[in-house]
Amino acid sequence: MDTTDGPPPVPVFFLSDSTGISAETMGNALLIQFPELRFERHLIPFITTVAEAARVVARLDAAMDAGVTPLAFTTTAVEEVRLELHQTRCPLIDFFDLHMSRVEAILQTPGQRVAARLHGVGDIKRYNTRMAAVEYAIEHDDGQSLRALDKADVILVAPSRCGKTPTTMYLALQHGVFVANYPLVDEDFDTDELPGSLRGLGSRCFGILSNPARLAQVRQERRPGSRYASLEQCSWELRRAETIFTAQGIPVINSATKSVEEMSTVILQNFGNRKKKENP
Amino acid sequence: MDTTDGPPPVPVFFLSDSTGISAETMGNALLIQFPELRFERHLIPFITTVAEAARVVARLDAAMDAGVTPLAFTTTAVEEVRLELHQTRCPLIDFFDLHMSRVEAILQTPGQRVAARLHGVGDIKRYNTRMAAVEYAIEHDDGQSLRALDKADVILVAPSRCGKTPTTMYLALQHGVFVANYPLVDEDFDTDELPGSLRGLGSRCFGILSNPARLAQVRQERRPGSRYASLEQCSWELRRAETIFTAQGIPVINSATKSVEEMSTVILQNFGNRKKKENP
Numbered sequence: 001m002d003t004t005d006g007p008p009p010v011p012v013f014f015l016s017d018s019t020g021i022s023a024e025t026m027g028n029a030l031l032i033q034f035p036e037l038r039f040e041r042h043l044i045p046f047i048t049t050v051a052e053a054a055r056v057v058a059r060l061d062a063a064m065d066a067g068v069t070p071l072a073f074t075t076t077a078v079e080e081v082r083l084e085l086h087q088t089r090c091p092l093i094d095f096f097d098l099h100m101s102r103v104e105a106i107l108q109t110p111g112q113r114v115a116a117r118l119h120g121v122g123d124i125k126r127y128n129t130r131m132a133a134v135e136y137a138i139e140h141d142d143g144q145s146l147r148a149l150d151k152a153d154v155i156l157v158a159p160s161r162c163g164k165t166p167t168t169m170y171l172a173l174q175h176g177v178f179v180a181n182y183p184l185v186d187e188d189f190d191t192d193e194l195p196g197s198l199r200g201l202g203s204r205c206f207g208i209l210s211n212p213a214r215l216a217q218v219r220q221e222r223r224p225g226s227r228y229a230s231l232e233q234c235s236w237e238l239r240r241a242e243t244i245f246t247a248q249g250i251p252v253i254n255s256a257t258k259s260v261e262e263m264s265t266v267i268l269q270n271f272g273n274r275k276k277k278e279n280p
Numbered sequence: 281m282d283t284t285d286g287p288p289p290v291p292v293f294f295l296s297d298s299t300g301i302s303a304e305t306m307g308n309a310l311l312i313q314f315p316e317l318r319f320e321r322h323l324i325p326f327i328t329t330v331a332e333a334a335r336v337v338a339r340l341d342a343a344m345d346a347g348v349t350p351l352a353f354t355t356t357a358v359e360e361v362r363l364e365l366h367q368t369r370c371p372l373i374d375f376f377d378l379h380m381s382r383v384e385a386i387l388q389t390p391g392q393r394v395a396a397r398l399h400g401v402g403d404i405k406r407y408n409t410r411m412a413a414v415e416y417a418i419e420h421d422d423g424q425s426l427r428a429l430d431k432a433d434v435i436l437v438a439p440s441r442c443g444k445t446p447t448t449m450y451l452a453l454q455h456g457v458f459v460a461n462y463p464l465v466d467e468d469f470d471t472d473e474l475p476g477s478l479r480g481l482g483s484r485c486f487g488i489l490s491n492p493a494r495l496a497q498v499r500q501e502r503r504p505g506s507r508y509a510s511l512e513q514c515s516w517e518l519r520r521a522e523t524i525f526t527a528q529g530i531p532v533i534n535s536a537t538k539s540v541e542e543m544s545t546v547i548l549q550n551f552g553n554r555k556k557k558e559n560p
Contacts, residue, residue, distance in 0.1 A: 010387065019545040022309035026375060029302040029355055030383050032403075033391035045545045071386050075309055091386045095306060099373050103310050106351050106371045107290065111313035123312075127539060134446045138421060166414045169449050173540075259407065260453075265299040265325045 009038040011063050011070035015056060015085060017078055017115035020045040026095055027073035047076060048115055053084035060090035077113050126176060133172035133179070140180035141165055152180040154271055155201060157194075157245075158208035159184050159237040160228075161218045163255035163263070167208070170264045177268070189240040192247040206267055207245035207252040209238055214256040289318040291343050291350035295336060295365060297358055297395035300325040306375055307353035327356060328395055333364035340370035357393050406456060413452035413459070420460035421445055432460040434551055435481060437474075437525075438488035439464050439517040440508075441498045443535035443543070447488070450544045457548070469520040472527040486547055487525035487532040489518055494536040 012031065014023040020043045031039055047053055053076075063070040072092045076082045077100075086092060104111050140152065149155065154177055156164040164181040171177040188195045194202055210218075212235040219229035227233055245252050251270055253263050292311065294303040300323045311319055327333055333356075343350040352372045356362045357380075366372060384391050420432065429435065434457055436444045444461040451457040468475045474482055490498075492515040499509035507513055525532050531550055533543050 019541045021541060021545075022305050025302050025305040026355075029396055030376070030379055030391070032396050033357060033380065033393060034383075034387060034389055035392065037387060037389060043545075043548070045549065069386065071383065075306075077313060091382075093379050093382060095375070095379070096310070098378070099306075099310055099375070100313065102371075102373060103314075103351065106349065107314060107317060109314055109317060111310070112315065113313060116309055116312050131443075131446050131540070134449055138418065138445065141418060163411075165418065166411050166453065169414055169453055173446065173449055173453060260411070261299045261301055265301075265323075268323070269325065 006038065008068050009040040010068055011066075012039045012041050013056075013060060013063070013070060013072040013090070014041065014043045015047055015072055015074040015076060016043075016045050017048050017076045017081060018045065020075075022116075023073045023075040023095065026075070027093070030093075047081060047085070048078070050080050050084045053081045054087075056085060057088045060088040060092075064088075064090045075116075077111075078115055079113055129176035130173060133176045134169070136178045136180075137168045137172040141168065149180055149197060149201060151178060152201075152204060153178045154267060155179070155198065155205045156181040156208055157184060157198065157205050157241075157250070158182075158255075159210075159215070159234075159241050161215060161222065162208045162210045163260070164208055166260045167255075167263045167267070170260045171267065175264070175268060177271075184237070184241055184244075189237065189244075192244050194244065194248055194250075202248050202250060205248075205250045206270070207241060207250045208263070209242060209245075209252055209254050209256075211254070211256040212238055286318065288348050289320040290348055291346075292319045292321050293336075293340060293343070293350060293352040293370070294321065294323045295327055295352055295354040295356060296323075296325050297328050297356045297361060298325065300355070302396075303353045303355040303375065306355070307373070310373075327361060327365070328358070330360050330364045333361045334367075336365060337368045340368040340372075344368075344370045355396075357391075358395055359393055409456035410453060413456045414449070416458045416460075417448045417452040421448065429460055429477060429481060431458060432481075432484060433458045434547060435459070435478065435485045436461040436488055437464060437478065437485050437521075437530070438462075438535075439490075439495070439514075439521050441495060441502065442488045442490045443540070444488055446540045447535075447543045447547070450540045451547065455544070455548060457551075464517070464521055464524075469517065469524075472524050474524065474528055474530075482528050482530060485528075485530045486550070487521060487530045488543070489522060489525075489532055489534050489536075491534070491536040492518055 014020045014027055016023045024043060044056055047056055060072055070090050072090050073095065074085055074092060075095045076085060077096055100111055154171065156168055156179060158164050160183050168179040168181050171179045182198060198205060212231055215234040215238065216229055216231045219234065223229050253266055255263060294300045294307055296303045304323060324336055327336055340352055350370050352370050353375065354365055354372060355375045356365060357376055380391055436448060436459060438444050440463045448459040448461050451459045462478060478485060492511055495514040495518065496509055496511045499514065503509050533546055535543060
């Protein structure tokens with residue numbers, strides 16, 4: 001029963017012969033363009049046989065008869081499964097269909113058209129790197145261990161609660177980047193130098209800042225009423241951190257205005273460029 | 281200089297007015313169908329003005345003239361930026377173009393066609409939940425804290441090194457699921473019961489297993505030559521864990537044959553179904 005105002009939500013189905021991550025990512029990139037509508041999302045992954053596809057078709061057709069016209073996105077690659085899904089009366093956006101033929105034509109190579117899975121040494125190597133990076137990130141989260149900091153590709157430096165940790169995890173998990181993070185504490189603000197354990201590693205550092213009101217709000221949730229969470233303390237730490245970053249030529253990102261995905265993208269781009277400068 | 285055998289890599293460009301995550305995800309879902317080819321991937325995110333798009337076109341055209349025909353994927357939404365990108369001579373797969381018009385027709389609503397950003401209370405709420413879930417995951421990683429286990433949506437239970445941690449992080453970061461994980465240790469294997477701190481929480485538990493050879497290999501990397509890493513010990517722990525999971529009716533996933541993304545998808549599907557059973 002729909003109790004909120006506005007039109008009823010549109011049922012959206014993401015269909016895949018694998019996890020459905022591509023269908024969801026791409027489908028949501030389109031749906032985000034309709035902020036005034038509400039969607040009721042259903043993921044149907046691992047559709048690998050025609051029989052399963054037929055059951056999905058029945059489910060889509062039932063949704064079709066339930067009132068609000070639904071919408072389905074599919075990235076299924078296997079031809080007979082794909083064709084079965086196309087039997088539905090529900091509007092179906094097939095991300096694979098059209099694009100695959102074009103990519104085949106451009107590459108002048110037939111695609112395998114099999115259910116997407118990790119395969120090939122490159123994929124497995126990359127996968128193992130991502131998993132190792134997650135472990136490294138956890139060991140080096142919030143300055144827990146300053147061992148092997150020189151193994152870090154990237155070191156995120158920031159006052160406490162500026163958003164280092166989720167960004168660290170995202171870079172590790174999605175991109176296999178070895179990220180350590182270093183929380184700036186009061187004594188680090190005494191000079192404009194980098195803290196001792198980061199000396200000589202400046203070229204791998206990225207500074208994260210926030211705005212004082214936002215930072216104070218986040219800290220209040222953790223330690224309500226503390227000096228640590230006061231607007232004055234937050235402003236001071238952010239000003240001092242900014243001074244250090246500027247003095248040391250460390251690039252800065254503001255987490256108050258950027259999502260974890262956006263910060264990660266900026267870091268990766270910057271990281272690539274700095275690497276190129278070091279090894280031109 | 282290409283020093284490995286085989287044809288030179290195909291330059292692939294992922295173009296976006298935002299992070300490029302959709303373009304990469306969807307583009308790679310197509311490229312994975314060509315395992316015999318090699319690709320040299322370039323991400324060009326945050327293309328938000330016509331002037332920037334013109335610079336990208338120059339870069340694509342230069343790649344076009346460099347020998348191997350490149351391939352570009354775009355998810356850019358802003359009309360004038362999109363049109364400028366289409367000026368390139370490089371083959372361009374536009375995920376937005378065609379699909380957007382179809383989605384608009386199906387939804388009978390014009391899409392905003394603006395650069396994708398978090399907007400809307402729903403998105404921001406979901407974003408904050410994801411960030412909180414990452415924090416929770418870190419606090420509850422590897423049984424570090426058994427406080428607030430009852431706040432967990434999902435508890436991953438497994439012998440050490442079966443892949444709990446990356447799966448935990450993935451579920452938290454991408455899906456905002458509160459996941460704790462619990463490493464089974466020798467004393468937990470004495471009975472077929474769940475360990476004390478998990479009693480009464482069985483309906484939130486998922487067991488992760490691996491195969492003995494794989495587990496021994498992973499443990500060897502951590503503690504070479506130890507009893508902990510021996511094939512015998514690994515086999516025993518996996519057998520005992522399986523017995524406990526079966527006795528307690530806890531669903532099991534094998535991390536030796538599934539990626540973190542696949543495990544997460546199975547857990548999310550199962551989790552949804554179990555919730556429905558509890559609150560039908």
